[in-house]
Amino acid sequence: MPSLPVTMTITSRVAIITVDNPPVNALSHAVRAGLAKQLSVAVADDAADAIVLICAGRTFFAGADITEFGKPARDPSLRDVLAQIDASPKLTVAAIHGTALGGGLETALACHHRIAVASAKVGLPESQLGLLPGAGGTQRLPRLVGAEAALDMMISGNPINAGAALDNGILDRVIADDDLQAAAVSYAGELLRQGTGLRRVSQLPSPEVGDGFFDEYSAKIKRRTRGFEAPERIVACVRAACEHDFARGLEIEGELFAACMASTQSAAMRHLFFAERAVAKLPGIDRNTPRRPIETVGVVGSGTMGAGIALACMNVNLPVVMLDTDAGALARGRASIEKLLAVQVDKGRLTASMRDARMELLTTTDDYGAFSELDLAIEAVFETMAIKQTVFRALDAHCKPGAILATNTSTLDVDLIAKATARPEDVVGLHFFSPAHVMRLLEIVRGRATSIEVIASSLSFGKQVNKIGVVVGNCFGFVGNRMFYGYTRESQLLLLEGAAPEIIDQALTDWGMAMGPNAVGDLAGLDVSYKVRQERTDLPDDPRYFLIATLLAEAGRYGQKTGKGTYRYEAGSRTPLPDPEVQALIAAESARLGIQRRTIPADEIVERCIYALIVEGCRILEEGFAVKASDIDVIWVNGYGFPRYRGGPMLYADLVGLDKVYRRVCEFRDIHGEQYWQPPALLRDLARSGGSLAAYPGATTP
């Protein structure tokens, strides 16, 4: 008989309702029904004068049960349960540990008082699912913390720590990380003795705001949210909290919550929530797969990537040995790490002592002998095969048996690198994205010989350094960059066909991309992509292929680093400005190639670039270089600024309809030729069969 998720005991005249629904005490139907029942019992029991609501396991409620979304609603709803708590004639106290999130925090807000341990965090992350707090959070939170603080918290979706929550009024008491239940019972008794009465948040006065506050706030976030619907609806809910009574505000919240829940944006973001957790679920890997513990790391190369990788490890308390044979580069690498940490201290995210402790973790050297006992070595030197092979010969000679030897290469063949060692089964690609200490994406590139144990260990290491590790195959550009070449190729062709750089970038940023391809090229450096193209032997036989980017690089226009690239930049500014010189260059090349320039509508710009992603993603899937379509979505959302509310390129294709996408790709093939637009068989077959990319079984493993 499964244990009941909700139980009640009475001690010191306080009813303790305990919820135990692993792993995160999601507010499932069983939990809601159990809460409703036990609340009634507690209210009716004369042996109890107050009620404490607490959770077992690692956390207070982490929210509504996301697995129930999209299924028929089952009473009692969370709103019903929270109304019962709010209306309780007996004092109710929420006892919080772990992360009280979403419906979990809303449950706490429906209680009359809230106590938490110091390590707890609270938040309303619904916007990260394309939703809004739908159980009264948009009405109660502003009444406790004010309209602006509530909006900031709900729109960012970021949790805050217990101290901040105590300061802003969400929490009434914070205790050291010890016996929360005893402290909560004692606190309830104290409140009863004080006779403070029932402090219903729903009955607190509506927050007051200045004239025009909401219009100004909406205008401020519009620039950032670009088409993302939930934030605007959150603003409307908080406006309702200020302009109406609680009951009416709750009605308005319910209407807007339902609109969010029914939206494709929320479906897309809920897809990503599970997709980001599914990346570690690979055929052949399970909880029993052996994993090599990573407790010490070596990084070869102290440039931007090497230093960033070292810092990513230091940030999770991993000791790092950073090696460079160039003493000057090594000193610069250490200095760049110190500077990055100093910025965190200046922003108040780190204390000076935390910074010092992190720097203690870093050792620098020019001697591979220092790597002899390390668990993992990550190479991050120049993108030249010969140099990388030299490094791996040295690692093979010095690293202990069982050490994992990883390359951070973004384009070179992991198998060829592995061949420089006598232990190719221990070689893997760990492709970090710049800045490596910030970007969450990590492509784990499986070489032909890489063992499943090294893959499993790499997945664990990715989680250890707070990255989302996605296992990909060893094709050119792996998954992310291989698709990026198709996307950028189309943007380059659109330049020649008549669209100015800023028109292309605007169309794609209006659609939701974080940055346009031309701005990205200037940021990354046109010299970098130029060098990669120079080393390739498989470039398409097409004089237009990356023509403008090549000419700009050859003219020394690398982008932000040289003050001009596709755009020009005022001294000290990173704002891209149209450059008439570049416009003239493009027009001259169009004329030279006999291309009739035309005005290209934004929709076509978006379709050409985004469908190029979809086509390449389908090819990657059918060739077996990605395990499943959702892995590709996770890569593009976390590594390339694809809008989360569109779910990733593969889910987007499913939502548009594969038959529509297939027809449009065929049109592009008929107009622009099959060199780039030959529809993949997978896309054709799924379009014809009515299947979806999300359901495509994919490869067993890349």
Ligand code: T1G
């Ligand atoms: N519902 C169902 N399952 C959940 C869940 C949830 N809310 N949260 C986590 N899980 C599962 C997850 O899929 C994984 O399953 C396992 O728990 C461990 O999660 C009405 C409408 C709490 C910080 O958005 O942020 O409330 O893969 O790997 O890294 O207004 O989970 O093991 O099978 O992430 O330690 C709002 C979402 C919901 C919080 C823990 N709440 N969760 O992180 O573990 S909407 C959220 C998290 C809502 C109300 C609205 C994190 C975590 P499996 P994990 P973790």
